[in-house]
Amino acid sequence: MAAALKRGLQAEGFAVDLAHDGEDGLHCARTGEYDVVVLDIMLPKLSGYNVCKRLRAEENWVPILMLSAKDGEYDMADGLDLGADDYLAKPFSYVVLVARLRALLRRGGGRRPAVLRSGDLSLDPARRLVARGETAVELTPREFSLLEFLMRRHDEVVSKTEILEHVWDTYDTDPNVVEVYVGYLRRKIDTPFGRNALQTVRGAGYRLVSDGG
Amino acid sequence: MAAALKRGLQAEGFAVDLAHDGEDGLHCARTGEYDVVVLDIMLPKLSGYNVCKRLRAEENWVPILMLSAKDGEYDMADGLDLGADDYLAKPFSYVVLVARLRALLRRGGGRRPAVLRSGDLSLDPARRLVARGETAVELTPREFSLLEFLMRRHDEVVSKTEILEHVWDTYDTDPNVVEVYVGYLRRKIDTPFGRNALQTVRGAGYRLVSDGG
DNA sequence: ATGGGGCAATGCGGGTTCTGGTGGTCGAAG
DNA sequence: CTTCGACCACCAGAACCCGCATTGCCCCAT
16 A cells, blocks of 8 residues: 555655555654655554654654554544644545645644643643643753653653763763652652652663553 | 535635644644645644644644534634634634635734733733723732733743843843742732632742733 | 833742662562 | 672752842943
């Protein structure tokens, strides 16, 4: 199907690169300068779901049109939540796909997601607001930046090294700083609400889960 | 009702696209080139209220005719405040709706809102007037320009660097200038009214909120 | 000349960040 | 089950940075 799509789009004048699995696609999207990405969810090695998530976590805002399997393990809401800009369920008509593609190209730039969510925890980068449910939470800059990073990679385990690299922008700092700040965060977003969303994975790092009951 | 409206308008020679919920509508309005949008407030997924707000926030000035539920959680003032160009309360006559539509089309272009609002704070760029509620506020040019920038990005945190870039048109000036002028502004739009709308977000910048009680 | 807007400079107060230490917890091996 | 080592949580203080008010000077307009 991908090959057919490529031929069709090329016939219309698009320049098309085709990646053969998720890893390959992620690699292309990272390096190449594309105007738009068409991303199937069912891919070998790395699902489209994860490709999209990773790209957005890396602040790559290339417009993404997501294609879902019709049985739909993930539905439209999931796709858009992950940071896809548009979504098309299989089976779809070729004409519709091209129309949506043109729409994305016209819009350009890609959409910066307004707020990040994980369970009833929400973080709005633009307004710099954090809330657990309805109650707002005050964070210092460092805490905010740490939580933002964790939320962009929610449900994944992130190592202290990764955190130091992305939040502190250094890689040779004492990892204890991370432990301390994870503690601060827990006291603000978990403890007062009886939650346990910011979990520690011994020997590996930390993980932010949605249902930290 | 939407379907009936569509048939009626098509019979009159309009080309009509019908979206089935707020998200879909927003999507259409973003991509398509429409002459006018008829927007109901009560919509699945994303309220018309929000669709309108989002479009205007994206500098999309397509003319919008808003339809309210008769019980009216939001009333006319709200609708117009959000950037709708006209407003019709249910129940309305079909003839009136078409008349209003033609009026909007005649007017054309969509209306760039004349005045910016944030809570009871208003700023009119054309007349260079600022008021908190009913009482006018006198601002120096620099203060005015700073407030205008903050109001165009109200509720967002804007960094001092951004402010320097857009209000001072330089990026290598001492950020202290911004701090000083934020102070001036506060003394004119907040302090005399016992408000706190111009908030500082330590380590990040400033944020102008509507309910700075 | 004079007043007011615009901007640089200084110092203070308070929050934020980080370090180092201590004690606790987990897991694997004896 | 116990022991041990590694890993992690927590605490408290010190250094630091940030934001703000204030002051004074320059420049342009009146």
